[in-house]
Amino acid sequence: MTQFKTLDDADVTGKRVLLRVDLNVPIKDGQVGDRTRIERILPTIREIADKGGRVILLAHFGRPKGQPNPEMSLEPLAPILSEMLGMPVGFADDCVGPVAAGIVAALKDGNVVLLENTRFYAGEEKNDEDFVSQLASLGDVFINDAFSAAHRAHASTEGLARHLPSYAGRTMQAELEALEKGLGDPERPVVAVVGGAKVSTKIDLLSNLVTRVDALVIGGGMANTFLAAQGIDVGKSLCEHDLADTARSILDAAKTAGCEIVLPVDAVVAREFKAGAANETVAVDAVPADTMILDAGPKTVELVSGWLDRAKTLVWNGPLGAFEIEPFDAATMDAARHAAKRTQAGDLVSVAGGGDTVAALNQAGVADDFTYVSTAGGAFLEWMEGKPLPGVEVLKA
Secondary structure (H helix, E strand, O other), X not given: OOOEOEHHHOOOOOOEEEEEOOOXXXXXXXXXXXXXXXXXXXXXXXXXXXXXXEEEEEOOOOOOOOOOOHHHOOOOHHHHHHHHHOOOOEEEOOOOHHHHHHHHHOOOXXXXXXXXXXXXXXXXXXXXXXXXXXHHOOOOEEEEOOHHHOOOXXXXXXXXXXXXXXXXXXXXXXXXXXXXHHHHOOOOOEEEEEOOOOOHHHHHHHHHHOOOOOEEEEOHHHHHHHHHHOOOOOOOOOOOHHHHHHXXXXXXXXXXXXXXXXXXXXXXXXXXXXXXXXEEEEEHHHOOOOOEEEEEOHHHHHHHXXXXXXXXXXXXXXXXXXXXXXXXXXXXXXXXXXXXXHHHOOOOEEEEEOHHHHHHHHHHOOHHHOOEEEOOHHHHHHHHOOOOOHHHHOOEO
């Protein structure tokens, strides 16, 4: 287990604590569509405040491209944070300079303030030393609780950790510990489920996983590319025919590494992509030329469930079919519920992540039944690809 310092190692009493959090949440008309990311940072904020730290929240929102943009201000989130924390949360309409310095100077032990969007400055994404110094001057201690931004070497994720005593917050700690159980030092056998539309976006991921897991289940549109690469006619299905060589080389690499590749054996096909479309279940080598594969069939689900029964560890990224519309959500829902049941029985460590995956698990009603569900899209994917994350590397003791 890689050692990184956590809140347990930090002395925050009476200190100005720069706390990097993820507040990049969907907001419409002042209402937050999904509060998961905010809920996850509350324990860290409360703990620092309870210990008498002065909490200075740093976050980005949207992509303002280094310019102030009122539509991407964090101001609307201060009252929401305040309501969810059950304590006042101040707001500074700048993250550096005299305004921020004045507000930080007035903080008392246990106070919380949210600074304006760090990406209103070009120095944030450039990890510019001058901007990092300006941020660092506002704090005595840096705590990073935003794993989802850890794959970026930005001023507020990587730069600050080089200027101040640095620690992982509770959310970051939970994420890193869960990921360690998932792929770092997992209990075997390890099964990975990877789905989604395109192989092209997940070549690095698949190439890394075949060397690290015992079985790799490939679902969604990606599976069609692998089937087609083996000479199976997938009709009008979404398929990257130009990636046939890539798919074959991944299959070869898996064979060399002793990783079993699990592809669909049957499929639910339809002539149109819409909810409730007339559909039939066929063997994958009997897909009618005028149809498209929209979900894995029941025999495939049985096959996947069999692997989940053998597995001690599961890593999941991406759905098995077009889960957004019924009835093409069946395979994803069934497999997710099966994994959840095994997890709840104490037989499986299950780690899942990625936007579609989180949505699918919520739809199946089992997001809380997995060992850990990561809300970090890009960072989770890069971690699964085996890439070092700058915001994590810099926290290592």
